[in-house]
Amino acid sequence: MLVLTRKVGEQVRIGDGVTVRVLGVRGGQVSLGFIAPKDVRLLREEVSVAIERENRKAALDDVDHVGRLASLWKEYGSTKK
Amino acid sequence: MEARRSSLAESCDVELAKAADAGTVRLESRRFGSAEVPLSAVFTLDPGLVGFPGAHRFVLLDRDAGSPFKWMVCLDQPELGFVVTDPVECVPGYVCPTERAAAVLSCEAEDVALFVLVTIPKEPKEIFLNLLAPIAVDLRSARGLQMVLEDGSLDPAHRVPLA
Incomplete structure (x- = not known):
């Protein structure tokens, strides 16, 4: 694992398109901003x-039980509404 | 008020086939069978499904007309398929994030089709809908994504009883 030390306001670039900025540190929590x-999905x-x-x-x-789903839904859906 | 959006049925192979004037692509799948799929029924998810890199091109198959459940089969990996449904139809009180999807996709709300993956146990007394990460597609461009709604109240395995 690459380890970098950064100050608040400093950034790291990942590849061509991704930038991570350290926005703040408080207690045990770090706020990061991403561009x-x-x-690119960020989660x-x-x-x-x-x-x-x-x-x-x-x-x-397995697709065998998928067919049963439609009939179960019809039955259930009709009692529900 | 909820914005108008495209229904799941409108996004399926049969409906889109009517509008098809371009070519077709052949789906050959042991699991899901073979079909000539009109190119107009193919959509691309990018980013795709979380955990399935390389699975981008999909088609919706309507194997049981009138059922709210459709198959979403991957053309890149033809043995990879899911059951999807319209959460508005299956979850009472569901508020469809159409506007949000339109913003993410940079398209008009009325072009958005939104559906969710369904997990079906072997004995389907209940099913589970992934409301946290719906699939949103701009039907005009045929591009979409699995959209993750950062909302603590949404369940990735929302239970819908079937008994």
Whole structure:
């Protein structure tokens, strides 16, 4: 892992399009500002991990039970409304 | 008031095929079968689904007309597919972030199609909708993304009972 020491207001550039700036440090928390192209996704790690986990669960490994879903929905949807 | 937006059905292969005058691309999938997909029904997600780098071009297949559930199959990885649905239809009180999606996509709200991934357990007594990270597509440019809504109240696995 590359370790850099930066003061508040200083920046780090990553590749051609991404800039990270240290905005402030208070207590045990660091505020960072990011400038990045639109196609670069910036996420808190725990959010990224949660979404990746749900995406993987949603990926179909079997389509047999998908057909049942529509009929279950029809049944359930009609009683719900 | 919620902005007008495109419905999920309008984004599907059958509807788009009617408008197709360009070519087609062939989907060959063991899991999802084969189909000639009109190029006009193909959309690109960039950034794509979190955790699936390299999966960018998708198509929506309507395998059960009238069902709110569609298949979203990846043309780059033809064995990769998901069930998607319109959260407005499945989640009472859901407020669709259409304006936000339009801003992110730099497009008109009425061109936005927004849907969510559905996780279906083997015994589907319930399903789970990823409301935290919907997929938003600008139908005019056929470009979209998995949009992460930084909102603590949105659940990546929102439970919808089916029994």
